[in-house]
Amino acid sequence: MDPRRKRKLRLFVALSAAVLLAGALVYTSFSASTQAKEPSDLLAAAEPGRSYELTGKVVDDSVDRDGERLTFRIRDRDGRESLPVTYSGVVPDPFREGREVIVSGELKQGTFVAERDSLITKCPSKFTKDEQSA
Amino acid sequence: MAGLGSACLLVGLLTALYAAGASVYGARAGSRAAVASGRRAIYCVAGLMVTATVVLQSAFLRSDFSFQLVAEGSSTDTPTFYKFTAMWATQDGSLLLWALLMSLFSSAVLFATRRSLRDIAPWATAVLALVAGFFLLLMVAWENPFTTLASPPAEGAGLNPLLRHPAMMIHPPMLYTGYVGFSIPFAFAIGALIVRQTGADWIRATRRFALIAWTFLAAGIMLGALWSYAELGWGGYWAWDPVENASLMPWLVGTAFIHSIMVQEKRGMLKVWNVSLIVATFVLALLGTFLVRSGILDSIHAFGASTIGKQFLTFIAIAILGSTALIVSRLDDLRSRAKLDSLMSREAFFLVNNLVLVGLCVVIFWGTFFPLISEALSGEEASVGPPWFNRVTTPLALVLVALAAIGPMVPWRRASRSGLMRSFRLPISVMAVTLVALVAFTDSADSPPALVMFCFVALVLTVVAQELARGTAARRTIAGDPWPRALGQLIARNRRRYGGYLVHAGIAVLFLGVAASSAFDQQTDVRLSPGESFEAGGYDITYVRPTAEVGRDTSGTGAPIVFGAVLRARRGDAVQTLHPSRNFYPSQNAEAGPIGRFFEGEATSEVDVRWGLRRDLWTAVRPDIAELEPAIREADAKFADAGDDVQAIVIAAIVERYREQAPPASFRAIDSPLVSWIWIGGAIMILGALIAIWPSPEARMRRVTSIYAAKLGKELSSA
Numbered sequence A: 001m002d003p004r005r006k007r008k009l010r011l012f013v014a015l016s017a018a019v020l021l022a023g024a025l026v027y028t029s030f031s032a033s034t035q036a037k038e039p040s041d042l043l044a045a046a047e048p049g050r051s052y053e054l055t056g057k058v059v060d061d062s063v064d065r066d067g068e069r070l071t072f073r074i075r076d077r078d079g080r081e082s083l084p085v086t087y088s089g090v091v092p093d094p095f096r097e098g099r100e101v102i103v104s105g106e107l108k109q110g111t112f113v114a115e116r117d118s119l120i121t122k123c124p125s126k127f128t129k130d131e132q133s134a
Numbered sequence B: 001m002a003g004l005g006s007a008c009l010l011v012g013l014l015t016a017l018y019a020a021g022a023s024v025y026g027a028r029a030g031s032r033a034a035v036a037s038g039r040r041a042i043y044c045v046a047g048l049m050v051t052a053t054v055v056l057q058s059a060f061l062r063s064d065f066s067f068q069l070v071a072e073g074s075s076t077d078t079p080t081f082y083k084f085t086a087m088w089a090t091q092d093g094s095l096l097l098w099a100l101l102m103s104l105f106s107s108a109v110l111f112a113t114r115r116s117l118r119d120i121a122p123w124a125t126a127v128l129a130l131v132a133g134f135f136l137l138l139m140v141a142w143e144n145p146f147t148t149l150a151s152p153p154a155e156g157a158g159l160n161p162l163l164r165h166p167a168m169m170i171h172p173p174m175l176y177t178g179y180v181g182f183s184i185p186f187a188f189a190i191g192a193l194i195v196r197q198t199g200a201d202w203i204r205a206t207r208r209f210a211l212i213a214w215t216f217l218a219a220g221i222m223l224g225a226l227w228s229y230a231e232l233g234w235g236g237y238w239a240w241d242p243v244e245n246a247s248l249m250p251w252l253v254g255t256a257f258i259h260s261i262m263v264q265e266k267r268g269m270l271k272v273w274n275v276s277l278i279v280a281t282f283v284l285a286l287l288g289t290f291l292v293r294s295g296i297l298d299s300i301h302a303f304g305a306s307t308i309g310k311q312f313l314t315f316i317a318i319a320i321l322g323s324t325a326l327i328v329s330r331l332d333d334l335r336s337r338a339k340l341d342s343l344m345s346r347e348a349f350f351l352v353n354n355l356v357l358v359g360l361c362v363v364i365f366w367g368t369f370f371p372l373i374s375e376a377l378s379g380e381e382a383s384v385g386p387p388w389f390n391r392v393t394t395p396l397a398l399v400l401v402a403l404a405a406i407g408p409m410v411p412w413r414r415a416s417r418s419g420l421m422r423s424f425r426l427p428i429s430v431m432a433v434t435l436v437a438l439v440a441f442t443d444s445a446d447s448p449p450a451l452v453m454f455c456f457v458a459l460v461l462t463v464v465a466q467e468l469a470r471g472t473a474a475r476r477t478i479a480g481d482p483w484p485r486a487l488g489q490l491i492a493r494n495r496r497r498y499g500g501y502l503v504h505a506g507i508a509v510l511f512l513g514v515a516a517s518s519a520f521d522q523q524t525d526v527r528l529s530p531g532e533s534f535e536a537g538g539y540d541i542t543y544v545r546p547t548a549e550v551g552r553d554t555s556g557t558g559a560p561i562v563f564g565a566v567l568r569a570r571r572g573d574a575v576q577t578l579h580p581s582r583n584f585y586p587s588q589n590a591e592a593g594p595i596g597r598f599f600e601g602e603a604t605s606e607v608d609v610r611w612g613l614r615r616d617l618w619t620a621v622r623p624d625i626a627e628l629e630p631a632i633r634e635a636d637a638k639f640a641d642a643g644d645d646v647q648a649i650v651i652a653a654i655v656e657r658y659r660e661q662a663p664p665a666s667f668r669a670i671d672s673p674l675v676s677w678i679w680i681g682g683a684i685m686i687l688g689a690l691i692a693i694w695p696s697p698e699a700r701m702r703r704v705t706s707i708y709a710a711k712l713g714k715e716l717s718s719a
Helices: A001-031 A039-044 B002-029 B032-062 B067-073 B080-089 B091-112 B122-143 B166-181 B183-194 B203-232 B242-267 B271-295 B308-328 B345-366 B368-380 B386-409 B419-441 B449-479 B483-493 B495-520 B624-637 B644-660 B676-693 B697-718
Strands: A034-037 A052-058 A064-066 A069-075 A082-088 A100-108 A111-114 B523-527 B533-535 B539-550 B561-571 B572-579 B581-584 B601-606 B609-610 B615-622 B665-673
Touching: A001 B345, A001 B386, A039 A052, A039 A082, A039 B697, A052 A082, A069 B203, A082 A100, A100 B091, B002 B032, B032 B067, B032 B091, B032 B122, B032 B345, B067 B080, B067 B091, B080 B091, B080 B166, B091 B122, B091 B166, B091 B183, B091 B203, B091 B271, B122 B183, B122 B308, B166 B183, B166 B203, B166 B242, B166 B271, B183 B203, B183 B271, B183 B308, B183 B523, B203 B609, B242 B271, B242 B345, B242 B449, B271 B308, B271 B345, B345 B368, B345 B386, B386 B419, B386 B449, B386 B495, B419 B449, B449 B483, B449 B495, B495 B676, B523 B533, B523 B601, B533 B665, B539 B644, B539 B665, B561 B615, B561 B644, B561 B665, B572 B609, B572 B615, B581 B615, B601 B615, B624 B644
Parallel strands: A034 A052, A082 A111
Antiparallel strands: A052 A069, A052 A100, A064 A069, A069 A082, A100 A111, B523 B665, B533 B539, B539 B561, B561 B572, B561 B581, B581 B601, B609 B615, B615 B665
């Protein structure tokens, strides 16, 4: 094979491999992703059996611990609609009422049942000055 | 004092702009004096930044709460050690740290190249001055760390308790040193492109800076992982958090750069690729800073909604567009003469290693920015979690470790079949024996990726050992030295090469720890009353008794109240006692009540880890203080107006009550095999990098001789 054709062939093989890998990347990421929703979104339309990432603020005076299980309500960031959440596993250090949290799970009969250890809190207030007064 | 700090920033900004202007003028008009003046202006900026930092740090150490930054990030009861680190826990302080490091690094490189690279250096000076100027502008216009408060509070808010760990003292400056360090080769690459001197001169001049940046970034990432493992109460060392990813991405591309510049030095190839890599590394370093600052992606590290996100994005856009336009306009100068001779050659393997590293970076970039990508494409914000990252990065990491073994064994230009056979006979045999032994005697086969990784680790280690042995044997024959001296001489005379091999060995050891601990760790979460036991991996753990202490700051983080547990862990005949605990920091919230605020504030886990070469036992406790609440409420009502000393006694009594009748507490225990090898591998890696960075005695000799020759030449020509 003459060198020019060889180079072209090499380029073609490399490019098609790159396209294939990029396609795989896009496909796996979209199929493995979880959608981020606020309570009002889920109350409006939640597909049963689908996994969601629920974000919002922990409602004041809603946190209750019963043995391993933690229950609390999450409300919209700028709204009143809220959902009850049941959770088990590790609770991050900055978890507090009024803080923003993210938790993964699915909606079962009006309650958001969270996956174990999926609770994440957003930054604690002392990182920022804006929230200092809050 | 704050006035002095602000003045330093403003004068620093003007000086940086002057440096850029003078250097560009000097380069265009051919004025040596203007170029020298521009260079000296950079030294001035460094001096100003040092002054500004001293002003700010002394305000922290004096607890001068008229500085807004001090009032928000420190307090009189913050331990001195952490007062010193509080500067970079805040956004404005981190910007100052960036500017400080940037000006120091720039001064160092400009001083080192003051007599060489006469064409490139002025342009590089201008680029460095503009980058430093950008950070100074951010501080002067939007985020002044010297903002003062008209009515200073009596007490500051204190440093975020989560940041109170020794690793946090050095982790951010190290990361920043890494980020900043990569701007040096970037600036010289831009300079080289502008003057169309696209040879390897700019690489030789800045290679060491790239290595230093790489080393600091590596050390910073390792320390961050260690902090996560030993301070955050979840027990992992890597969570694919956006900020972690942000530090890993420039490191990966920087690693690719360090490899591929060797191809340019040796064979004059891959010029476009190299300038593109260094531009990408620099942009990713900026992006890393931006991700932490902007809060654009949700992460615990993000400093909340920031005011400087737009500015960062604009600067990044300018850097990308400007560099790309420059590279495209210089494509003719960047064409290489040499061609790839064979796919079985060192340069071909460098290329493959580059593709894998960049691929890894692309994958991580995609996952990190997936929420934004998905929102742009489908209108719905969605994200990918650690399982996705683990799945897609594992195969790439396996290939990378295999390449770390193969690369060093393949000669430049073209490999002969017999040569390869000779080089790989031993390593492949060792790998095969490892595979058989692991399958026969351990349960490694339960996790195929881990098993493959173990085999590749064996391959890398054998290759490195074989290279060292061969080189030592050769030196012994030539010089007749005894073998320890021959080994030392071998490494000392080829620091880059053997330092690099050591880095490969370190990476292999690190991945040994990563593969073993991620595939075979056993994590147990339980809720126990004192006296009860549970099983965690190979351990039987008993919750012996609760502990509760006031005012005995055992961890040195300034927490007044510590609740914890004494655990007894038994494995076979060995018995260990562990003391995980949880620090409670007082809340600044007045609503919590004078006594309640001591229990309502931030709380952080002080985990107890029994480090071991074979396995770690990691434990954390979360005491349940809900049952103390009635007592706390009652005390708040009764003793609201009591003196401090009475309140202290009441608090001590409440704490004592926990010790006497503790409710069940939650525990997490992790039996994690070989996890310590991550830190050992990291240390080997840093050691190898230091060996590669250290100037060899011959190089120093050569430099002295060349300076002498130059002087002689000058004298001869003037004579």
